[in-house]
Structure formats: structure tokens, C-alpha cells
Amino acid sequence: MSQPQNVSIFSPAKINLFLAVTGRRADGYHELISVVAPLDFGDELAAEIGDGRPATGAQFSLECNDPALPVDDSNLVIKAAQAFVAATGWKAAVKFRLTKRIPVGAGLGGGSSNGTAALLALNQLSGAGLGRAALMALAAGLGSDCPLFLPGGPVVMRGRGERVEGLPAAAVRRLHGRSVLLFKPSFGVSTAWTYERLAAAGPESYLAAAEAESRLATWIEGEADAAELLFNNLEPVVFRKYLALPVLLKRLRSQFGLAPRMSGSGSACFALLPVGAPLAEIRAAIVEAWGPISFVQVAAIA
Numbered sequence: 001m002s003q004p005q006n007v008s009i010f011s012p013a014k015i016n017l018f019l020a021v022t023g024r025r026a027d028g029y030h031e032l033i034s035v036v037a038p039l040d041f042g043d044e045l046a047a048e049i050g051d052g053r054p055a056t057g058a059q060f061s062l063e064c065n066d067p068a069l070p071v072d073d074s075n076l077v078i079k080a081a082q083a084f085v086a087a088t089g090w091k092a093a094v095k096f097r098l099t100k101r102i103p104v105g106a107g108l109g110g111g112s113s114n115g116t117a118a119l120l121a122l123n124q125l126s127g128a129g130l131g132r133a134a135l136m137a138l139a140a141g142l143g144s145d146c147p148l149f150l151p152g153g154p155v156v157m158r159g160r161g162e163r164v165e166g167l168p169a170a171a172v173r174r175l176h177g178r179s180v181l182l183f184k185p186s187f188g189v190s191t192a193w194t195y196e197r198l199a200a201a202g203p204e205s206y207l208a209a210a211e212a213e214s215r216l217a218t219w220i221e222g223e224a225d226a227a228e229l230l231f232n233n234l235e236p237v238v239f240r241k242y243l244a245l246p247v248l249l250k251r252l253r254s255q256f257g258l259a260p261r262m263s264g265s266g267s268a269c270f271a272l273l274p275v276g277a278p279l280a281e282i283r284a285a286i287v288e289a290w291g292p293i294s295f296v297q298v299a300a301i302a
């Protein structure tokens with residue numbers, strides 16, 4: 001069977017519906033228990049086998065519609081491609097084109113999702129046929145949030161993020177298709193900074209793993225709505241420095257009855273949208289608090 005010469009892969013954003021950081025590991029990373037869901041909103045990664053290598057001699061090139069994004073070896077798309085080649089020995093030259101919509105530094109997993117999309121694109125183009133376990137191992141080597149994008153639906157991730165399992169069908173039914181409002185101020189937050197501050201804040205900023213597992217099991221095995229699952233214990237450290245976040249979230253709670261949360265290490269936040277929510281008014285409140293260049297997007301849980 002002949003291999004395709006080009007592929008285009010949807011690279012979704014994610015939100016952390018439940019994020020419990022349970023402790024720090026000896027390697028400096030943190031142990032997590034998180035329910036993460038991909039959205040129907042995201043980037044698009046196109047990959048095309050080239051006629052030959054570009055003048056630079058590099059095997060991979062990357063173009064992006066966002067000029068602020070580095071397209072060199074520091075981009076997870078290129079890192080993923082290099083990891084794929086190291087694992088498979090594939091030699092063809094590939095041109096990537098990334099259409100970026102997910103804001104950067106947002107806790108929406110954009111860069112990680114792009115890295116995983118690059119692995120999937122090369123697996124198709126090369127015909128290497130790497131299976132789930134091999135792709136998971138490559139994704140885990142790229143970044144903590146890369147493996148969660150492989151299954152293509154809501155997952156529980158544990159460890160540093162490398163242990164990923166699907167949710168039972170009854171739990172997925174309470175999440176799939178739910179409408180969410182994503183919103184982010186013009187500034188981003190560094191993931192590494194957030195985890196450093198959490199570690200500096202002392203052991204009481206973690207949630208014990210047994211407590212996190214028990215809360216999660218209660219939600220998974222019960223019938224409670226998605227709203228009952230929402231939790232993120234990275235919020236206090238981020239909210240202490242970036243006051244604009246808690247100020248707006250408080251207003252969205254009191255004025256609109258929403259239950260907004262921060263996603264991952266921020267700065268993006270999200271709220272599950274009830275049917276008939278006054279979107280124009282909510283959007284106006286966000287823009288009034290965070291300014292006209294804040295990002296606001298309606299999406300659905302995939």
C-alpha cells in the first residue's frame with residue numbers, strides 16, 4: 001500500500017477538569033492525579049514529504065502563522081520529529097505547517113498537543129506503524145502533557161503525566177459535548193514557575209494522593225455532574241501573584257452563577273456553560289476586567 005505524501009492532523013487544546021498535585025518527586029517533577037479533556041478547539045498541523053532536504057540540510061522545517069512562535073529545534077513539533085527519527089530511523093524530509101489558534105503559556109496544552117500531533121503525522125507518513133505503547137513512550141519523553149493527547153478523549157493522568165488511562169464510558173458521557181468557555185488574559189504563566197512556587201509553599205499546598213484518588217473515584221463511580229469534579233490546587237500560588245484572575249472569577253461566580261476554574265498552571269481559565277448562558281454579557285465582563293486583547297472562546301469537550 002502506498003503511503004500518503006501529506007497529512008493534516010487536528011491538534012486540540014485541553015482543560016484540566018480535576019488537577020491534584022500530590023507531592024514532589026526526587027527528580028524535581030511533581031506527582032499529579034488529573035482528569036484532562038481535549039476540546040473541539042485547537043491547532044492544525046499539516047505535514048508534507050518534501051522533494052529533498054532544504055538548503056540548511058535539516059530533515060524537518062516548520063512554518064507557523066504566528067510569527068511570535070519559535071520554529072527552530074526548541075519547538076515541540078521539531079523535537080517530536082527528531083524523537084520519531086531516533087526511534088524509527090526514518091530518513092525522509094518533511095515540511096510542517098502549523099496553524100496556531102491555542103494561546104501560548106495558557107495551561108491549555110497547545111505546545112504539547114502539537115508535539116503529539118507531529119508524532120501521529122509522521123507515524124502515518126512513514127508507515128512505521130508504531131503502536132500505542134511506543135507512541136506513549138515517545139510522547140512522555142517530549143513533555144509531561146504530551147501522552148494525554150494520544151487517546152483522543154477525556155483521560156485520567158497520573159505520575160508526571162506519563163500514565164494515562166481512559167475514563168469509564170459512563171463518566172465520559174457526563175463530559176462529552178459539554179460546552180465550555182475558555183478565557184485568558186493577555187499575559188501567560190510559566191509552568192515551571194508555578195510548580196517552583198508550589199514546592200516553596202510547603203507540603204500543605206499538596207493534596208494527599210489517597211484523598212485525591214478517593215474524590216476522583218467518588219465522582220467516577222457516582223452520577224454527579226461534571227461541575228462536581230472541578231478542582232485545581234495550583235490555583236492559590238498563581239492567584240496570589242496574578243490578582244486579575246481571582247478578581248474576575250469571583251465576579252463570574254457572583255454575577256452569572258458560573259463555577260470557573262484555572263486550567264493547568266494557567267493563565268487560561270474555563271467555565272462549563274449552562275444552556276442559555278448570557279454569553280455576550282459574560283464576554284463583556286471578561287473584556288472589562290482583562291482588557292480587549294484577552295482571549296475568549298467557546299468550545300466543547302471532545
Ligand code: C5P
Pocket residue numbers: 028029030031032142143144145159160161191192193195196
Ligand atoms: O514536562 P514539561 O516540560 O511540560 O514541564 C514543564 C515544567 O513544569 C517542568 O520543568 C517542571 O518544572 C514542571 N512540572 C512539574 N511536574 C509535572 C509537570 C511539570 O514539576 N508533573
